[in-house]
């Protein structure tokens with residue numbers, strides 16, 4: 486298995502799965518028609534189950550992953566708060582930059598509407614092929630009917646375990662994880678440490694399970710894409726192409742407009758020099774699609790190329806690798822709205838505000854590994870009433886988008902470190918920034 490994987494990288498295999506699924510599904514759809522009984526039989530007894538097994542392997546870790554990642558992320562920021570100004574400033578910049586990223590993403594997707602253009606008949610066929618669609622639609626309707634007070638009260642779960650098994654209970658469950666993380670950051674270290682160590686173990690195990698699932702991804706993606714292509718034909722791929730283009734353009738805007746403004750105004754540096762100094766880090770992020778894997782390169786460059794004080798950059802970059810993911814937040818906003826458009830599920834402004842809040846939170850909770858954002862996207866989808874299985878439509882082309890958003894995640898961390906270093910000026914006492 487390992488030698489085989491070395492010969493051909495997994496993402497290449499996934500891409501081949503995507504291509505084969507698209508071509509085979511598209512050709513069958515064109516030649517036989519989407520409702521041909523033989524095509525239906527193959528779709529329902531092979532393609533769809535294979536795709537569903539793959540997705541279920543990812544979905545099964547959502548709860549433990551979400552809980553451990555959020556609690557640890559928040560507890561880290563809780564520690565950060567104790568570190569005083571540095572933590573507070575880094576946290577503020579994380580929220581502001583992630584907020585701008587998500588707003589950019591939502592604006593772009595509302596403007597371009599890449600998921601429109603699927604005919605009603607196609608859409609109905611697609612909906613019918615996802616059994617959960619009806620149930621989630623009902624959830625959405627129920628949510629729409631709730632008043633403000635009920636929605637707020639509903640965010641604080643009476644019983645987090647029973648909340649977690651409801652389709653619309655993930656948000657309250659996340660609130661529980663947040664409260665748990667804040668409390669964990671505030672108790673005596675000797676009591677907190679074993680809890681953190683345990684959750685770090687849980688987190689590592691969930692990542693390993695995702696790794697297993699990803700080995701199965703080439704065939705899983707084939708099944709998912711074949712299903713979509715054999716139902717929808719070319720219109721699905723036009724929409725998918727528009728979506729991928731939109732993600733890349735919007736990421737580029739955030740990278741080349743928002744960050745340089747922060748670097749110029751807050752860090753008072755020349756943005757071009759800044760980008761030139763960190764280009765090897767950006768390339769590493771692009772190649773690995775993993776913030777965690779890029780952390781050593783980022784730490785080195787912050788020290789050697791940007792000359793940032795080590796105490797600030799160590800702290801901000803390490804926490805940021807898991808807790809600050811602008812590119813991911815932007816991407817999640819676009820993806821959720823795109824899939825909602827694709828399925829013809831209108832999202833009110835209120836629902837979009839929920840997407841925004843959850844995408845910012847998900848940026849904190851997303852693991853800095855390739856494809857780390859998908860479990861979070863599934864959660865947000867369920868919350869707004871789009872079948873979570875819909876992520877299969879985007880997974881096949883994710884690698885290039887993942888590589889690109891990881892560049893923003895890492896550049897965002899360094900931007901924040903540079904800005905915070907400037908705000909702290911020369912007068913910072915090292916003791917204030919080190920744990």
Ligand code: ASP
Nearest residue numbers: 775776853854856857858
């Ligand atoms: N690959 C991203 C990172 O490591 C996470 C994601 O968006 O999937 O930063």
